[in-house]
Amino acid sequence: IKRIGVLTSGGDAPGMNAAIRAVVRSCAYYDIECLGVYRGYQGLIEGDFEVLNARSVRNIINKGGTFLKSARSKEFRTPEGRAKAALKLKEAAVDALIVIGGDGTFTGAIFLEKEHGIPVVGIPGTIDNDINGTDYTIGYDTALNTVVDAIDKIRDTASSHDRLFLVEVMGRDAGDIALNAGIGAGAEEILIPEEDMGIERMMDSLEKSRKTGKTSSIIVVAEGEKSGKNIFELAEFIGENLEGYDIRVSVLGHIQRGGAPSCYDRVLASKLGVGAVEAILRGENRVMVGITNKIVTSVDFATAIQGSKPMDKELRRVLTITTV
């Protein structure tokens, strides 16, 4: 192996820069040339490359976002787009590629490898934590802390005004952020995509909590939750069916994807960046490196993106008990 390419793709996540840094420095350590690919798979198609050395990645371990930039490339979803990308990689004499991203990124990698035989290793980078074969994805811990911090602030004003707040957090298909940040921030109820608890249950719980003397409450709603109503419709429904609630909605949005990565994410990214380069050197292909009980492990791409990651049922029980 003489040359490794690295790119970030899909939704960015805090800690991606730390992962790129670890990949680049591992390449330098093992005397391999590293080629940075800008704008994910779109940059791959366009040949938007730059050789990176150990000094190219100075002062980025602490930065949010990804200096290589990211994209959700439509063209790469087509066989023609992937053929163009493969040609660019061959012209640039890239022996293997490291892709940092989530399920969409790994799906693209599977096709690229299958159709053009380019060895690919993945690193899980997404705030959603929705990838199998790793306890955590890069960016998730930072996003959790951002969400808890935001809800703490909302709690202050909710409590001053005796209000009910519905707070929307990210997670189209995964409720990890909602469930964990919700419990961490002391939410009353948490709605997630993995289970439809029914609006009735939420209404009962709100009714009960009011009877027990609660004057303000926070409901955390994952963007992909399954009630069939968006957060504003939910607020309206509660307002129409429960008397006396002063309700506000707060959609946290993309602030959840920004900010300096937490120490946990920086360390995780560093371990997985080294792990990805070493996996390539061992001849591994079509795998994602992940973390399981603190150990860096490899799991094939198909397993990593298969179905949805099982939710932590214990958290639901903990929520019920701690919101009594």
Ligand code: F6P
């Ligand atoms: O996959 C990461 C994520 O932040 C999801 O939680 C969210 O649903 C989505 O990306 C938003 O994507 P975009 O930034 O393209 O709107």
